[in-house]
Amino acid sequence: MHAVLHQAADHLGISLSALGRWVRAERKPSGNESATKKPSLNLGGHDELIRLRKENEQLRMEREILKKAAVFFAKEAE
16 A cells, blocks of 8 residues: 555655645544535635646646656757
């Protein structure tokens, strides 16, 4: 299980401890909710979630472009 979390953290570009905190927070039900019920977002939270997902996708695309550019320029330098 630890290896899977480590791979996921590497893939997401975050620390293993941050991923562990997220996993623990998601597994631990709060006092006023059942373990199976997810909290609903208010309108502002939902809008922010959509914005952050779009930003995250943009950053992933930019990171992939930079990786490809680094490979291209490394080959050019040879």
